[in-house]
Amino acid sequence: MHAYPDAGGDVDLEARIDGSALHISVRDYGVGVDTPAHHRGQGYGMLLIKAHAAGVDVRERRPGTEVTMTFDLSAR
DSSP states (O other): OOSOTTSOOOEEEEEEEETTEEEEEEEEOSSOTTSOOSSTTTTHHHHHHHHHOSEEEEEEOSSSEEEEEEEEGGGO
16 A cells, blocks of 8 residues: 555565564565655554564665664563
8 A cells, every 4th residue: 555556566574583583574675665645544564563672773775765773672
């Protein structure tokens, strides 16, 4: 819905555990983060991620976007 508003597309997902940290990376090859949202109410996903993750990094890629999240498993 975000990366490919008019059609489907590829998404890469990588996850690894390093000690008590879970690192997750999601990469698409779509329109990018600066493209206006087509649907009302978008934006809650990043709020939820930021509320629960120990760290979040959003990078513009050409093409697409990469979001890397780190979760502290010892805090659960």
